[in-house]
Amino acid sequence: MIRVTLGGEAMRDFPPGFAGGYVKLMLAPASAHGKAVIRTYTIRHQHAEAIDLDFALHGGAAAGPATRWALNARPGDTIAVGGPGLPKPLPEGRDFYLIAGDMTALPAISVNLAALPADARGFAAIEIQDEADRPDLVVPEGVTVEWLVNPEPGQRPDLLVDALRTAGRPDGRLAGWAACEFSSMRKLRDYLRGDLGLGAADLYISSYWKHGLVEDEHKQVKRADAEAQGV
Numbered sequence: 001m002i003r004v005t006l007g008g009e010a011m012r013d014f015p016p017g018f019a020g021g022y023v024k025l026m027l028a029p030a031s032a033h034g035k036a037v038i039r040t041y042t043i044r045h046q047h048a049e050a051i052d053l054d055f056a057l058h059g060g061a062a063a064g065p066a067t068r069w070a071l072n073a074r075p076g077d078t079i080a081v082g083g084p085g086l087p088k089p090l091p092e093g094r095d096f097y098l099i100a101g102d103m104t105a106l107p108a109i110s111v112n113l114a115a116l117p118a119d120a121r122g123f124a125a126i127e128i129q130d131e132a133d134r135p136d137l138v139v140p141e142g143v144t145v146e147w148l149v150n151p152e153p154g155q156r157p158d159l160l161v162d163a164l165r166t167a168g169r170p171d172g173r174l175a176g177w178a179a180c181e182f183s184s185m186r187k188l189r190d191y192l193r194g195d196l197g198l199g200a201a202d203l204y205i206s207s208y209w210k211h212g213l214v215e216d217e218h219k220q221v222k223r224a225d226a227e228a229q230g231v
Contacts, residue, residue, distance in 0.1 A: 001054050001055060001056050001057060001103070001106075001133065001135075002054070002055050002057055002070050002071065003044070003052050003053070003054050003055075004052070004053050004055065004070050004073050005050050005051070005052050005053075006050060006051050006053065006079070006081065007047075007049055007050030007051075008049070008050075010078075011049045011050055011051070012049055014049070014051065014084070015084065016046065017046075018043050018046055018051075018084040018086075018087060019043050019044070019045060019046040019087065019111050020042065020043065020087035020088065020089060020107075020108050020111035020112060020115075021042070021043050021083070021084045021085050021086050021087040022040050022041060022042050022043065022083060022084065022085040023040075023041060023043060023051070023053070023081045023082065023083040023084050023085070024038050024039070024040055024081065024082035024083050024085075025038065025039045025040075025041060025053075025066060025069070025079060025080075025081060026038060026079065026080035026081065026082065027039060027065045027066060027069055027079070036080070037065045038082070038215070038216075039064070039065065039066040039215055040085075040208075040215065041053045041054075041055070041066070041107075042054070042105075042107040042108045042111075043084065043087075043107070044107040044110065044111065053070075053107075054106070054107045055067055055070040056103040056104060056106075056129075057070075057071070064214070087108070087111070088108065088112075088177070088179075088204045088206075089111075089112055089115060090112045090115070090116065090175055090177055090204075091175045091201065091202060093173075094172075094173050094174060094175040094202070095121065095170070095171065095172025095173050095174070096121050096122055096123075096170035096171075096172055096173075096174050096175075097116070097120060097121070097122030097123070097124075097143065097174075097175050097176075097177070098122065098123055098124075098164055098167060098170075098174060098175070098176045098177070098178075098192065098196075099112070099113070099122060099123070099124035099125070099126075099176075099177045099178070100124070100125045100126075100160040100161070100163070100164055100177075100178040100180065100188055101125075101126060101127070101160070101177075101178060101179045101180050102126070102127040102128075102153060102160070102180040102181060102184070102208075103127070103128055103129065103133065103153070104179070104180070104181075104208040104209055105178075105179035105180055105208060106126065106128075106135070108179065109124065109126060109177075109179075110135065110137055110138075112177060113137055113138060113139050113140075113143065113145075114137070114138035114139075116139075116140050116143065117140065118140055118141070119140065119142065120140040120142055120143060121140075121142035121143065121170075122140075122142070122143040122144070123143070123144050123146070123164070123167040123170075124139075124143060124144070124145045124146070125146050125148060125160050125163035125164055126145060126146070126147055126148065127148045127149075127150050127153070127159055127160055127180065127184075128147055128148070128149055128150070129149070129150065129151055129153060130149065130151065131147075131149060134147055144167075146163055146166075148160070148163055153181065153211070154181045154183070154184075154209075154210075154211030154212075155211065156184075157181070157183035157184045157186075157187050158184075158187055159184070160178070160180060160184050160187070160188055161184070161187040161188050161190075161191050164188070164191060164192075165191065169196065173202070174196060174198060174202060175198070175202045175203070176192040176196070176198045176202065176203040176204070176205065177203075177204045177205075178192065178204070178205045178206075179204075179205070179206045179207070179208050180207065180208065181207065181208070181209055181210060181211055182207035182209070182210035182211070182218065182221060182222065182225075183210070183211065184207075185205060185206065185207040186207075186225075188205060189205050192205060193205070207222055207225075210222075
């Protein structure tokens with residue numbers, strides 16, 4: 001992954017308290033008359049008058065416009081930014097937390113784990129592409145983190161849900177948080193909402209991307225899925 005810090009005079013009015021939330025990057029279009037290419041990224045850290053964004057580096061033909069922008073960004077460059085969007089924190093006061101996500105969700109998961117109280121208990125399954133992708137996380141002692149190495153993101157939709165199943169059904173009141181590729185999200189939703197019975201107050205679940213689709217196409221699929229779910 002690569003981290004890019006956005007700061008400067010234009011960030012002076014950026015509202016505080018949005019670590020774990022998101023912004024929309026307005027990337028330059030392929031042609032002079034095209035529309036801006038918009039990509040959504042989580043705020044990993046927020047400082048006074050600056051925010052950090054982490055980009056997963058896919059490389060080769062899989063590198064999208066945001067990845068290419070991040071690799072070429074230099075001090076003094078500018079970019080238009082929309083937002084911010086609200087963070088999706090873990091709910092407070094739960095007995096056990098079940099967390100799952102891939103590298104697109106790693107910034108938000110990192111923020112959420114660090115915000116848990118010291119006595120929190122839980123299990124987090126995080127899918128990465130290589131052992132070298134493992135960051136240093138701030139995690140309560142009672143939260144176990146399992147790293148799942150998958151060099152081909154989006155092509156093993158059972159990986160995350162199978163890992164959560166190993167945690168079983170812990171006692172007490174549960175909370176779930178999951179964000180990942182679309183097909184993996186649906187498997188996790190069936191388990192967390194269907195098998196474990198977690199409702200809206202105890203569960204955040206979202207797809208951040210879909211294998212083979214760009215962001216605009218993924219949004220259409222995501223919208224159709226939400227309508228089918230009655231959301």
